[in-house]
Amino acid sequence: MTEASEPHTIADRKDATAGPTPHPQRWLILSALCLAVLLVLLDNTVLTVAIPSMTESLNASTASIQWVMNGYTLAVGGLLMTTGSLADRIGRRKALLIGVALFTLFSGVASMADSPAQLIAGRIGMGVGAALLMPSTLAVLMQVFPEKERPKAIGVWTAVGAVGVALGPVLGGFMLNHFWWGSVLLINVPVGLAALITMIVLVPESRDPQVRKIDVPGVVLSILMSVGLVYAIISVPEHGWSSVHVVVPFTVGAVSLVSFAYWERRCAEPMLDVSLFRNPAFSGAVSSTALTYVALAGSLFLFTQYLQFVMDYSPLEAGLGVVPMALALMMVTAFGPKLAEKIGTPATMTTGLSLMGAGLLILSMLDRDSGYGLALAGLAVMGAGAGIAMPTASNALVSSIPVERAGVAGGLNSTMQEFGSACGIAVMGSFAAALFASRVPDSIPEDATDSVGEALGVAARGDDPALLIQQVGEAFASGISVSMRIGAALAIAAGVLAWALLRRNSVPPEEAAPQGDEVPAQASAAEAERKDTSGVS
Structure with missing residues (x-):
């Protein structure tokens, strides 16, 4: 062009x-x-x-x-x-x-x-x-x-x-x-x-x-759905899964979600055409994007706490400790599109998410005596995988929606990122907190096991502060280790899902349309037909 x-x-x-x-x-x-x-x-x-x-x-x-x-x-x-x-x-x-x-x-x-x-x-x-x-x-x-x-x-x-x-x-x-x-x-x-x-x-x-026309019911239901689910998710770490602070907003969000899907299927001009989810490529891109951010946000949330509470880093030092992951991501993003051209989007997504999973498995090996070297290796591998997977997933998602509905595409992509991040922090954080509470020394009062900071404070005032602080750190590190493995499993599952769904609608790289101004007539016709039959409005 x-x-x-x-x-x-x-x-x-x-x-x-x-x-x-x-x-x-x-x-x-x-x-x-x-x-x-x-x-x-x-x-x-x-x-x-x-x-x-x-x-x-x-x-x-x-x-x-x-x-x-x-x-x-x-x-x-x-x-x-x-x-x-x-x-x-x-x-x-x-x-x-x-x-x-x-x-x-x-x-x-x-x-x-x-x-x-x-x-x-x-x-x-x-x-x-x-x-x-x-x-x-x-x-x-x-x-x-x-x-x-x-x-x-x-x-x-x-x-x-x-x-x-x-x-x-x-x-x-x-x-x-x-x-x-x-x-x-x-x-x-x-x-x-x-x-x-x-x-x-x-x-x-x-x-x-x-x-x-403005899809007023769709707008109202989408806000109720999103606010209800997000509020429930972010309330989990403080109140627990069975609390009224979680159950009530989750119920409101879930009912609104079902109502939103029902309404959008019957609306003449819907805000989002939910029939798009029947398209394996679209469903694969949406689910992979969400799961990628679940693993990434949850692991970074826990890793920064590991640096501060186990390695005794300051907040500034903990922030610097995460920078290598961002640097690895930056350096690798340029290779993602080239890789997709050679092996296709499904294989590229699976490669990136598998690398993320491998990086998280490395981070799951961290304990109180590990040092930063092992963490650096895990961050580098995870960042490289994220640099391949994240932009590929976003491109697959927005490419599944007609370009004239670019705002809806951007909103859906950002929504999946936001939900994925909130779920990652809530789910992985909850597992880490539960395991920590079950493994702290008996001399730590139960009301202090809700927070690693409080537990460390109690340990510092105990009869044998050095030993208690070590045991609290080991308990917290073990909880994080299990949560990192959960994150790795989610990343690998996202890779399998991407491979299974995206490949159904993918075009092999060697069959891709010619570059430049040449566009095969059948491709143009297919695109025009897709525009005509798409219900996104």
Whole structure:
């Protein structure tokens, strides 16, 4: 395909089945999109190191601090599907700019908070902005890049996000060493303004060319479904699986999920065509994306605790300890698209997820006396696998949805990432906590076994502090070890699932369509037929 100077929106093109026109400034646009992604994903982890300072400065209760974190998560997780659909309707550029503006504005509000309530309100506002921003970045990417270049662009997009997650604790530790707690949020303001200005200049507008009615029941049910399930999942570590705080929102979410699927199948213009899940390639991409993030988020959550509570690292040192994983991911993402061209998407996904599983198995060997060398090996292998699997899964997912519904594709991809991450932390964290509680020394009171920090505090005041601290560390390390094996099993299961489902609809690399402007007539006809029969609206 050649770079054209005509308008670069789907709405401006008469032949929508030919796909979006490559934008001449698409790589500059990608840099602006990556800046926005970095802004959001950096913030996901940067605030964790500031919790002690926030608690002290604002005289906040434990419940208030939990809502500082959970309010943001609920806003993002609950709105992603809706905001993705909204972006297709009002324009992806407009949704992106509104999202960046809201995130930047409320970052400033939250950084100046002088009460827990103000901080919680600011964080919820940031979550709404992030929910608009994240699916819109992927939707714009789909519009400005041709299909051939899209896997590489998604690889860059994924790598930048991983770097943001890994660098969050490092940046947070640095800022707290020099400034007050609000600085970790205030740093978003200049970065957000830079991203906003760059996007105003570079990003073209695009939207779904078909004018559709708002699927109001679908919107309401998707929000109830997402908020209910996310709230239940993030409540598990504190309240347990059988608590009313988990059972009630889970029931609301599950009933809303079933109702959403029922309604969308019968709606004339649904927000999401649920019949897409009958497509093995689509189902494989969705499930693989979710399971990948379950394993990745859960393992990183536990590994940073291992570094702090077992290896006695500071929060800043623990953040630096995760950086090798992000570096490995960055270095490998460029090879994913090339590998997919040679061996196909199913084999590439299986390769990446198998490497992730191998890395997690290495991490499962860690104990109190392991040292960082073994951890480094596990992180490098896991990061390499994630660098192959994550962008390949995202590309497979968005490629399964018509390009004019790019916002829905971006929203669904981000939703799977958010749900996967929340489930990984809840499930793997719960297993680790339960095993830890069952293996701590009998001299540690039962009410102190809910937290490794509390158990270590009690051990330090015991009759034989050195021995008790060692035993508590060993108990925690053993719980993490089992959870890492669970993560490895999930990653390998995702690889098997990807191979089984994606290969049904995959085209062998040697049979792929010619590059350039030549598109076989039968391929164009098949694509046109797919557009006509697709129910995504």
